Amino acid sequence: MQAMTLYGSSDSGNCLKPKWVAQHLGVAVEWIEVSAFDGTTRKPEFLAINPAGQVPVAIFAGGRILAQSNAIMIYLAEGSDLIPSDAFARAKMFEWMCWEQYSHEPYIAVRIARLYYLKKREDELDPALLTKGNAALARMELQLKETPYLVGDALSLADIALVAYTRKAHMGGFDMREFPAVQAWVKRVEAALDLAPLH
Amino acid sequence: MQAMTLYGSSDSGNCLKPKWVAQHLGVAVEWIEVSAFDGTTRKPEFLAINPAGQVPVAIFAGGRILAQSNAIMIYLAEGSDLIPSDAFARAKMFEWMCWEQYSHEPYIAVRIARLYYLKKREDELDPALLTKGNAALARMELQLKETPYLVGDALSLADIALVAYTRKAHMGGFDMREFPAVQAWVKRVEAALDLAPLH
Numbered sequence: 001m002q003a004m005t006l007y008g009s010s011d012s013g014n015c016l017k018p019k020w021v022a023q024h025l026g027v028a029v030e031w032i033e034v035s036a037f038d039g040t041t042r043k044p045e046f047l048a049i050n051p052a053g054q055v056p057v058a059i060f061a062g063g064r065i066l067a068q069s070n071a072i073m074i075y076l077a078e079g080s081d082l083i084p085s086d087a088f089a090r091a092k093m094f095e096w097m098c099w100e101q102y103s104h105e106p107y108i109a110v111r112i113a114r115l116y117y118l119k120k121r122e123d124e125l126d127p128a129l130l131t132k133g134n135a136a137l138a139r140m141e142l143q144l145k146e147t148p149y150l151v152g153d154a155l156s157l158a159d160i161a162l163v164a165y166t167r168k169a170h171m172g173g174f175d176m177r178e179f180p181a182v183q184a185w186v187k188r189v190e191a192a193l194d195l196a197p198l199h
Numbered sequence: 200m201q202a203m204t205l206y207g208s209s210d211s212g213n214c215l216k217p218k219w220v221a222q223h224l225g226v227a228v229e230w231i232e233v234s235a236f237d238g239t240t241r242k243p244e245f246l247a248i249n250p251a252g253q254v255p256v257a258i259f260a261g262g263r264i265l266a267q268s269n270a271i272m273i274y275l276a277e278g279s280d281l282i283p284s285d286a287f288a289r290a291k292m293f294e295w296m297c298w299e300q301y302s303h304e305p306y307i308a309v310r311i312a313r314l315y316y317l318k319k320r321e322d323e324l325d326p327a328l329l330t331k332g333n334a335a336l337a338r339m340e341l342q343l344k345e346t347p348y349l350v351g352d353a354l355s356l357a358d359i360a361l362v363a364y365t366r367k368a369h370m371g372g373f374d375m376r377e378f379p380a381v382q383a384w385v386k387r388v389e390a391a392l393d394l395a396p397l398h
Contacts, residue, residue, distance in 0.1 A: 078286060098267040
Protein backbone atom coordinates (compact mmCIF):
# COMPACT_ATOMS: atom_id res chain seq x y z
CA MET A 1 0.00 0.00 0.00
CA GLN A 2 1.26 3.45 -0.99
CA ALA A 3 1.56 6.38 1.43
CA MET A 4 -1.59 8.26 2.46
CA THR A 5 -2.27 11.91 3.25
CA LEU A 6 -4.93 12.03 5.95
CA TYR A 7 -6.92 15.15 6.85
CA GLY A 8 -8.19 14.71 10.36
CA SER A 9 -8.78 16.10 13.82
CA SER A 10 -6.69 14.58 16.62
CA ASP A 11 -9.70 14.92 18.95
CA SER A 12 -11.88 12.78 16.66
CA GLY A 13 -11.96 9.04 17.11
CA ASN A 14 -13.31 8.68 13.59
CA CYS A 15 -10.11 10.32 12.28
CA LEU A 16 -7.76 8.32 14.48
CA LYS A 17 -9.19 4.97 13.33
CA PRO A 18 -7.63 4.98 9.81
CA LYS A 19 -4.42 6.50 11.24
CA TRP A 20 -4.10 3.58 13.66
CA VAL A 21 -4.77 1.05 10.90
CA ALA A 22 -2.08 2.64 8.72
CA GLN A 23 0.42 2.64 11.60
CA HIS A 24 -0.40 -0.96 12.50
CA LEU A 25 0.17 -2.04 8.89
CA GLY A 26 3.27 0.08 8.31
CA VAL A 27 1.64 2.43 5.77
CA ALA A 28 3.24 5.91 5.83
CA VAL A 29 0.78 8.65 6.88
CA GLU A 30 1.09 12.39 6.32
CA TRP A 31 -1.36 13.81 8.87
CA ILE A 32 -2.89 17.22 8.22
CA GLU A 33 -4.60 18.58 11.31
CA VAL A 34 -8.08 20.00 10.66
CA SER A 35 -10.31 21.22 13.45
CA ALA A 36 -13.71 19.55 13.59
CA PHE A 37 -15.09 22.53 15.55
CA ASP A 38 -13.95 25.78 13.82
CA GLY A 39 -15.81 25.47 10.51
CA THR A 40 -12.80 24.53 8.35
CA THR A 41 -14.64 21.49 6.97
CA ARG A 42 -17.39 23.80 5.60
CA LYS A 43 -15.01 26.08 3.66
CA PRO A 44 -14.92 25.88 -0.17
CA GLU A 45 -11.29 24.70 -0.27
CA PHE A 46 -12.13 21.78 2.02
CA LEU A 47 -15.41 20.96 0.24
CA ALA A 48 -13.38 20.71 -2.98
CA ILE A 49 -11.62 17.73 -1.35
CA ASN A 50 -14.68 16.22 0.34
CA PRO A 51 -18.10 17.54 -0.75
CA ALA A 52 -19.57 15.83 2.31
CA GLY A 53 -17.68 18.37 4.47
CA GLN A 54 -16.37 15.75 6.87
CA VAL A 55 -13.09 14.47 8.26
CA PRO A 56 -11.39 12.06 7.97
CA VAL A 57 -10.60 12.22 4.29
CA ALA A 58 -7.61 10.46 2.72
CA ILE A 59 -5.68 11.25 -0.44
CA PHE A 60 -3.76 8.46 -2.15
CA ALA A 61 -1.33 8.40 -5.06
CA GLY A 62 -2.65 10.10 -8.18
CA GLY A 63 -4.90 12.36 -6.09
CA ARG A 64 -7.50 9.69 -5.45
CA ILE A 65 -9.75 10.81 -2.60
CA LEU A 66 -11.52 8.56 -0.11
CA ALA A 67 -13.76 9.60 2.78
CA GLN A 68 -15.56 7.78 5.63
CA SER A 69 -13.44 6.22 8.37
CA ASN A 70 -14.76 2.70 7.75
CA ALA A 71 -14.12 2.88 3.98
CA ILE A 72 -10.56 4.15 4.48
CA MET A 73 -9.85 1.43 7.05
CA ILE A 74 -11.15 -1.31 4.78
CA TYR A 75 -9.14 -0.02 1.81
CA LEU A 76 -5.94 0.11 3.86
CA ALA A 77 -6.46 -3.30 5.42
CA GLU A 78 -7.57 -5.38 2.43
CA GLY A 79 -5.51 -8.57 2.34
CA SER A 80 -4.14 -8.04 5.87
CA ASP A 81 -4.90 -10.03 9.03
CA LEU A 82 -7.09 -7.15 10.29
CA ILE A 83 -9.85 -8.53 8.04
CA PRO A 84 -10.91 -12.13 8.79
CA SER A 85 -10.42 -14.53 5.90
CA ASP A 86 -13.59 -16.47 6.76
CA ALA A 87 -16.55 -14.92 4.88
CA PHE A 88 -18.98 -15.04 7.79
CA ALA A 89 -16.47 -13.66 10.30
CA ARG A 90 -15.77 -10.87 7.81
CA ALA A 91 -19.50 -10.15 7.61
CA LYS A 92 -19.68 -9.95 11.42
CA MET A 93 -16.79 -7.47 11.30
CA PHE A 94 -18.80 -5.28 8.90
CA GLU A 95 -21.84 -5.65 11.16
CA TRP A 96 -19.93 -4.25 14.16
CA MET A 97 -18.43 -1.42 12.07
CA CYS A 98 -21.82 -0.37 10.69
CA TRP A 99 -23.45 -0.68 14.11
CA GLU A 100 -20.74 1.53 15.62
CA GLN A 101 -21.51 4.40 13.26
CA TYR A 102 -25.26 4.04 13.67
CA SER A 103 -25.84 3.00 17.30
CA HIS A 104 -22.67 3.83 19.27
CA GLU A 105 -20.91 6.91 17.85
CA PRO A 106 -24.05 9.12 17.67
CA TYR A 107 -24.47 8.77 21.45
CA ILE A 108 -21.06 8.09 22.98
CA ALA A 109 -18.94 10.31 20.71
CA VAL A 110 -21.54 13.08 20.82
CA ARG A 111 -21.67 13.00 24.64
CA ILE A 112 -17.84 13.11 24.82
CA ALA A 113 -17.80 16.09 22.42
CA ARG A 114 -20.49 18.02 24.30
CA LEU A 115 -19.24 17.37 27.85
CA TYR A 116 -15.46 17.23 27.43
CA TYR A 117 -14.63 19.37 24.39
CA LEU A 118 -17.54 21.85 24.33
CA LYS A 119 -17.74 22.04 28.16
CA LYS A 120 -21.52 21.68 28.34
CA ARG A 121 -23.18 20.75 31.62
CA GLU A 122 -24.91 17.36 32.11
CA ASP A 123 -28.30 19.08 32.39
CA GLU A 124 -27.89 20.71 28.96
CA LEU A 125 -27.70 17.33 27.21
CA ASP A 126 -30.44 15.19 25.69
CA PRO A 127 -30.93 12.36 28.27
CA ALA A 128 -31.26 9.86 25.39
CA LEU A 129 -27.51 10.20 24.77
CA LEU A 130 -26.79 8.55 28.12
CA THR A 131 -29.49 5.87 27.83
CA LYS A 132 -28.59 4.87 24.29
CA GLY A 133 -24.84 5.10 24.93
CA ASN A 134 -25.22 2.78 27.92
CA ALA A 135 -27.28 0.39 25.78
CA ALA A 136 -24.45 0.33 23.23
CA LEU A 137 -21.87 -0.42 25.93
CA ALA A 138 -24.11 -3.18 27.33
CA ARG A 139 -24.32 -4.73 23.84
CA MET A 140 -20.50 -4.77 23.65
CA GLU A 141 -20.24 -6.21 27.18
CA LEU A 142 -22.51 -9.10 26.15
CA GLN A 143 -20.15 -10.02 23.28
CA LEU A 144 -16.89 -9.37 25.13
CA LYS A 145 -17.88 -11.65 28.01
CA GLU A 146 -17.84 -14.42 25.38
CA THR A 147 -14.86 -13.58 23.14
CA PRO A 148 -11.60 -11.63 23.64
CA TYR A 149 -12.19 -9.53 20.52
CA LEU A 150 -15.47 -8.48 18.90
CA VAL A 151 -15.10 -11.06 16.14
CA GLY A 152 -13.69 -14.09 17.89
CA ASP A 153 -10.07 -14.61 18.92
CA ALA A 154 -8.22 -12.06 16.79
CA LEU A 155 -7.96 -8.29 16.49
CA SER A 156 -9.92 -6.98 13.47
CA LEU A 157 -11.06 -3.63 12.10
CA ALA A 158 -14.17 -4.01 14.25
CA ASP A 159 -12.07 -3.61 17.40
CA ILE A 160 -10.24 -0.58 16.01
CA ALA A 161 -13.52 1.04 14.94
CA LEU A 162 -15.13 0.46 18.33
CA VAL A 163 -12.20 1.24 20.60
CA ALA A 164 -11.79 4.81 19.33
CA TYR A 165 -14.71 6.26 21.29
CA THR A 166 -15.16 3.45 23.82
CA ARG A 167 -11.75 4.21 25.37
CA LYS A 168 -12.89 7.82 25.85
CA ALA A 169 -16.41 6.97 27.08
CA HIS A 170 -15.54 7.99 30.66
CA MET A 171 -14.89 11.52 29.28
CA GLY A 172 -18.53 11.46 28.18
CA GLY A 173 -19.68 10.61 31.70
CA PHE A 174 -20.22 6.89 31.16
CA ASP A 175 -19.47 4.74 34.21
CA MET A 176 -17.18 2.09 32.77
CA ARG A 177 -17.12 0.09 36.02
CA GLU A 178 -20.47 -1.31 34.85
CA PHE A 179 -18.74 -2.85 31.82
CA PRO A 180 -15.73 -4.85 33.05
CA ALA A 181 -15.36 -6.99 29.93
CA VAL A 182 -15.36 -3.83 27.80
CA GLN A 183 -12.71 -2.27 30.05
CA ALA A 184 -10.47 -5.35 29.74
CA TRP A 185 -10.96 -5.35 25.96
CA VAL A 186 -10.00 -1.64 25.74
CA LYS A 187 -6.68 -2.46 27.43
CA ARG A 188 -6.17 -5.44 25.09
CA VAL A 189 -6.81 -3.39 21.95
CA GLU A 190 -4.72 -0.45 23.19
CA ALA A 191 -1.82 -2.86 23.76
CA ALA A 192 -2.24 -4.40 20.28
CA LEU A 193 -2.22 -0.91 18.71
CA ASP A 194 0.60 0.36 20.96
CA LEU A 195 -1.60 3.17 22.35
CA ALA A 196 -0.92 4.68 25.79
CA PRO A 197 -3.94 4.12 28.09
CA LEU A 198 -6.08 7.26 28.67
CA HIS A 199 -6.65 6.55 32.38
CA MET B 200 -25.11 -18.66 -1.47
CA GLN B 201 -27.55 -20.60 0.70
CA ALA B 202 -31.10 -19.42 1.42
CA MET B 203 -31.67 -16.64 3.95
CA THR B 204 -34.41 -15.94 6.47
CA LEU B 205 -34.82 -12.18 6.75
CA TYR B 206 -36.68 -10.43 9.56
CA GLY B 207 -37.73 -7.03 8.30
CA SER B 208 -40.36 -4.34 7.95
CA SER B 209 -41.71 -3.76 4.43
CA ASP B 210 -41.92 -0.03 5.22
CA SER B 211 -38.20 0.15 6.01
CA GLY B 212 -35.71 0.87 3.24
CA ASN B 213 -32.96 -0.59 5.40
CA CYS B 214 -34.81 -3.91 5.41
CA LEU B 215 -35.61 -3.90 1.69
CA LYS B 216 -31.95 -3.38 0.69
CA PRO B 217 -30.73 -6.91 1.51
CA LYS B 218 -33.98 -8.37 0.14
CA TRP B 219 -33.36 -6.65 -3.22
CA VAL B 220 -29.74 -7.84 -3.29
CA ALA B 221 -30.86 -11.42 -2.63
CA GLN B 222 -33.52 -11.23 -5.36
CA HIS B 223 -31.08 -9.68 -7.83
CA LEU B 224 -28.58 -12.48 -7.17
CA GLY B 225 -31.13 -15.30 -7.12
CA VAL B 226 -30.72 -16.11 -3.41
CA ALA B 227 -33.91 -17.54 -1.91
CA VAL B 228 -35.39 -15.31 0.83
CA GLU B 229 -37.88 -16.28 3.51
CA TRP B 230 -39.24 -12.87 4.62
CA ILE B 231 -40.66 -12.55 8.14
CA GLU B 232 -42.58 -9.30 8.56
CA VAL B 233 -41.72 -7.40 11.75
CA SER B 234 -43.15 -3.97 12.52
CA ALA B 235 -40.55 -1.31 13.15
CA PHE B 236 -43.13 0.78 15.02
CA ASP B 237 -45.00 -1.51 17.46
CA GLY B 238 -42.15 -2.44 19.83
CA THR B 239 -41.64 -6.00 18.57
CA THR B 240 -37.90 -5.37 18.13
CA ARG B 241 -37.59 -4.57 21.86
CA LYS B 242 -39.21 -7.81 23.06
CA PRO B 243 -37.03 -10.51 24.68
CA GLU B 244 -37.72 -13.07 21.93
CA PHE B 245 -36.50 -10.63 19.29
CA LEU B 246 -33.52 -9.45 21.36
CA ALA B 247 -32.46 -13.10 21.58
CA ILE B 248 -32.00 -12.96 17.80
CA ASN B 249 -30.50 -9.47 17.62
CA PRO B 250 -29.37 -7.91 20.91
CA ALA B 251 -29.17 -4.56 19.09
CA GLY B 252 -32.99 -4.65 18.80
CA GLN B 253 -33.02 -3.69 15.12
CA VAL B 254 -34.28 -4.96 11.80
CA PRO B 255 -33.13 -6.15 9.34
CA VAL B 256 -31.59 -9.29 10.75
CA ALA B 257 -30.77 -12.34 8.65
CA ILE B 258 -30.44 -15.97 9.62
CA PHE B 259 -28.36 -18.28 7.44
CA ALA B 260 -27.79 -22.03 7.44
CA GLY B 261 -26.70 -23.40 10.81
CA GLY B 262 -28.49 -20.57 12.61
CA ARG B 263 -25.79 -18.01 11.89
CA ILE B 264 -27.20 -14.53 12.56
CA LEU B 265 -26.16 -11.33 10.81
CA ALA B 266 -27.52 -7.82 11.37
CA GLN B 267 -26.99 -4.38 9.76
CA SER B 268 -28.29 -3.87 6.22
CA ASN B 269 -24.87 -3.02 4.80
CA ALA B 270 -23.21 -6.08 6.35
CA ILE B 271 -25.93 -8.42 5.05
CA MET B 272 -25.70 -6.91 1.55
CA ILE B 273 -21.92 -7.29 1.45
CA TYR B 274 -22.12 -10.89 2.66
CA LEU B 275 -24.72 -11.80 0.02
CA ALA B 276 -22.91 -10.01 -2.80
CA GLU B 277 -19.30 -11.10 -2.22
CA GLY B 278 -17.87 -12.33 -5.50
CA SER B 279 -20.77 -10.92 -7.56
CA ASP B 280 -20.74 -7.99 -9.99
CA LEU B 281 -22.54 -5.84 -7.41
CA ILE B 282 -19.11 -5.31 -5.79
CA PRO B 283 -16.49 -3.68 -8.07
CA SER B 284 -13.40 -5.81 -8.62
CA ASP B 285 -11.11 -2.75 -8.65
CA ALA B 286 -9.89 -2.09 -5.08
CA PHE B 287 -10.34 1.69 -5.19
CA ALA B 288 -13.81 1.50 -6.79
CA ARG B 289 -14.72 -1.01 -4.08
CA ALA B 290 -13.52 1.48 -1.45
CA LYS B 291 -15.67 4.22 -2.99
CA MET B 292 -18.64 1.85 -2.81
CA PHE B 293 -18.01 1.40 0.93
CA GLU B 294 -17.67 5.19 1.28
CA TRP B 295 -21.14 5.76 -0.20
CA MET B 296 -22.67 2.97 1.90
CA CYS B 297 -21.18 4.34 5.15
CA TRP B 298 -22.12 7.91 4.21
CA GLU B 299 -25.70 6.81 3.56
CA GLN B 300 -26.13 5.46 7.06
CA TYR B 301 -24.46 8.47 8.70
CA SER B 302 -25.47 11.49 6.56
CA HIS B 303 -28.51 10.51 4.48
CA GLU B 304 -30.68 7.97 6.31
CA PRO B 305 -30.82 9.88 9.65
CA TYR B 306 -32.45 12.83 7.86
CA ILE B 307 -34.28 11.51 4.81
CA ALA B 308 -35.56 8.23 6.25
CA VAL B 309 -36.46 9.89 9.54
CA ARG B 310 -38.43 12.64 7.76
CA ILE B 311 -40.27 10.02 5.66
CA ALA B 312 -41.12 8.05 8.82
CA ARG B 313 -42.36 11.09 10.76
CA LEU B 314 -44.38 12.71 7.96
CA TYR B 315 -45.69 9.74 6.00
CA TYR B 316 -45.92 6.84 8.44
CA LEU B 317 -46.38 8.64 11.78
CA LYS B 318 -48.55 11.43 10.25
CA LYS B 319 -46.72 14.29 11.97
CA ARG B 320 -47.11 17.83 10.69
CA GLU B 321 -44.20 19.72 9.05
CA ASP B 322 -44.10 22.18 11.97
CA GLU B 323 -43.60 19.34 14.47
CA LEU B 324 -40.30 18.30 12.86
CA ASP B 325 -36.74 19.42 13.58
CA PRO B 326 -35.92 21.83 10.68
CA ALA B 327 -32.42 20.31 10.49
CA LEU B 328 -33.96 17.16 8.97
CA LEU B 329 -34.92 19.14 5.85
CA THR B 330 -31.67 21.11 5.60
CA LYS B 331 -29.41 18.11 6.09
CA GLY B 332 -31.56 15.86 3.89
CA ASN B 333 -31.37 18.42 1.08
CA ALA B 334 -27.59 18.62 1.56
CA ALA B 335 -27.39 14.84 1.17
CA LEU B 336 -29.46 14.94 -2.03
CA ALA B 337 -27.27 17.77 -3.38
CA ARG B 338 -24.17 15.65 -2.68
CA MET B 339 -25.69 12.79 -4.73
CA GLU B 340 -26.70 15.18 -7.53
CA LEU B 341 -23.07 16.35 -7.80
CA GLN B 342 -21.89 12.77 -8.38
CA LEU B 343 -24.78 11.65 -10.58
CA LYS B 344 -24.29 14.57 -12.99
CA GLU B 345 -20.89 12.96 -13.67
CA THR B 346 -21.57 9.21 -13.67
CA PRO B 347 -24.67 7.06 -14.32
CA TYR B 348 -24.20 5.12 -11.09
CA LEU B 349 -22.65 6.24 -7.81
CA VAL B 350 -19.45 4.31 -8.49
CA GLY B 351 -18.86 4.79 -12.21
CA ASP B 352 -20.62 2.96 -15.00
CA ALA B 353 -22.07 -0.07 -13.25
CA LEU B 354 -24.72 -0.82 -10.64
CA SER B 355 -23.16 -1.62 -7.24
CA LEU B 356 -24.31 -2.08 -3.65
CA ALA B 357 -23.86 1.68 -3.23
CA ASP B 358 -26.80 2.32 -5.59
CA ILE B 359 -28.99 -0.24 -3.83
CA ALA B 360 -28.13 1.22 -0.41
CA LEU B 361 -28.87 4.77 -1.53
CA VAL B 362 -31.95 4.18 -3.66
CA ALA B 363 -33.99 2.68 -0.83
CA TYR B 364 -34.81 5.98 0.86
CA THR B 365 -34.00 8.33 -2.03
CA ARG B 366 -36.86 6.88 -4.09
CA LYS B 367 -39.22 7.70 -1.19
CA ALA B 368 -37.75 11.14 -0.45
CA HIS B 369 -40.82 12.91 -1.89
CA MET B 370 -42.86 11.16 0.83
CA GLY B 371 -40.64 13.01 3.31
CA GLY B 372 -41.45 16.35 1.70
CA PHE B 373 -38.25 16.70 -0.33
CA ASP B 374 -38.69 18.48 -3.66
CA MET B 375 -37.00 16.09 -6.08
CA ARG B 376 -37.38 18.49 -9.03
CA GLU B 377 -34.28 20.19 -7.61
CA PHE B 378 -32.28 17.01 -8.21
CA PRO B 379 -32.84 15.90 -11.82
CA ALA B 380 -29.76 13.67 -12.04
CA VAL B 381 -30.87 11.91 -8.85
CA GLN B 382 -34.36 11.42 -10.28
CA ALA B 383 -32.97 9.89 -13.49
CA TRP B 384 -30.69 7.63 -11.44
CA VAL B 385 -33.64 6.44 -9.29
CA LYS B 386 -35.43 5.30 -12.48
CA ARG B 387 -32.23 3.60 -13.71
CA VAL B 388 -31.72 1.67 -10.46
CA GLU B 389 -35.41 0.77 -10.16
CA ALA B 390 -35.25 -0.68 -13.68
CA ALA B 391 -32.07 -2.64 -12.87
CA LEU B 392 -33.73 -4.07 -9.74
CA ASP B 393 -37.08 -4.64 -11.45
CA LEU B 394 -38.90 -2.38 -8.96
CA ALA B 395 -42.14 -0.62 -9.89
CA PRO B 396 -41.68 3.18 -9.67
CA LEU B 397 -43.31 4.84 -6.63
CA HIS B 398 -44.60 7.88 -8.51
